Amino acid sequence: MKEIVIGENQAGQRFDKYLSKYLNEAPKSFLYKMLRKKNITLNGKKATGSEKLKEQDIVRLFLSEETIDKFSQVKVERSHGKLSILYEDKHIAAVNKPSGMLSQKASGSDVSLVEYLTGYLLESGQMKEEDFRCFHPGICNRLDRNTSGIVIAGKTLAGLQEMNEAFKLRSLKKEYLALVEGVVSSGAYLKGYLHKDEKCNKVVVEKEPFEGSVPIETEYRPLAGNQRVTLLNIHLVTGRSHQIRSHLASIGHPVIGDGKYGSKKSNQLFCDSYGVKSQLLHAYRLTMPELKGELNYLSHKVLTAPIPSDMKRVLEGEHIEESIHE
Structure with missing residues (x-):
């Protein structure tokens, strides 16, 4: 017999759904048969499977270890390495x-x-x-x-x-840093329409709606720059695939290092000068909204990620003093 105490990550779901996850190799007919025969019980009583689980509920499996092992395969894919x-x-x-x-x-x-x-x-x-x-x-x-x-x-x-x-x-405020080609002297609120071609994993942005397109909104303001690049603060209002990169490229200011939407000439120049091998785009700040559930303690919390080394190297080399704080 195996006894399981339901925790907070299992609570709130139907009992039969939970059993299908725990005994994930077992046919549903087997699970319902075991419930009918009281070989699987909930809080010491016969169950139908439709019950809603609560924390501290007791599930008992009156099954052999061999049967449990046969029908319960834990699939955990992991990788070793340090996360920041x-x-x-x-x-x-x-x-x-x-x-x-x-x-x-x-x-x-x-x-x-x-x-x-x-x-x-x-x-x-x-x-x-x-x-x-x-x-x-x-x-x-x-x-x-x-x-x-x-x-x-x-x-x-x-x-x-x-x-x-x-x-x-979209109640969180998502802000990015991007180093883009050209001089951007003032901020703007861009609206457009985006369509993704799944075959080539590339998007098209237009000012007017077209077949298969979805609306996008991107707000930006310049932080610092010189005569060939500008560091932008970008507020991602909507969050579509490749939105920032394609939207900025559509107005003539592609992200430096972007091999898909950027300038080959500029990308090569910054690769040769600073070793840039990917787009200089960084999700650097996230501001939490008002949260009302268990995570209400996170309301209005601001999370910030430091500027990555490749972007910092270019900013220093181009003598651009970044000013990302309000």
Whole structure:
């Protein structure tokens, strides 16, 4: 017999859904048969599977260890490596993702921030492999592979749900730093329409709506610059794929180092001069909204990621004194 005490990450879901995760290789017909025969009980009583689980509920599996092992395969993909943690509490972690790291897997063989997060939680003792039977921590926002900066990870169900909702509602203020080509003397609020071609993983931006397009909004203001580049503070109002890079390129100010939407000539120049190999775009500040759930203690909290070394190297070489504080 195996006894399981329901924790906060399992509470709130139907009992049969939980069993399908815990005994993830078992047919549903087997689970319902075990419930009918009282080989699986909830708080010492016969259950139907439709019950809503609560914290501290007791689940008992009157099954052999061989049967449990056969039907319960814990699948934990992890990667070892040091993460730059900007902030952490019980529910969330704010990670400073480096350029070159995927936020999530694009294919089965990829290693992404999610696998590094899993490894970190296991190695720091915050989770055990057993915990992954019914809950997987994950990230709540994504950055392009070659964009650095703040990614929020949910370590608990409450953390994932509340942060995912905040990103979905666009109630967080997301600010980026971008070093762009040309002189930008004043700020602007850009509106446009974007369509992504999934085959070539590239987007098109136009001022007027067109078939398959979605509206985008990008606000920016110059911080510092010289006669060939400008450092911008960008407020990402909507959050579409490649939005900042394509929107800025559409007005003649592509991000330095951007091989997809930028200038080959400028990119080569900055590669030769400073070793720039990816876009100088950095998600540097995130301001939390008013939160009303378990994460209300995070209301209006500001998270900041330091300027990455490649951007800093160019700013120093171009004698641009960045001024990113209000």
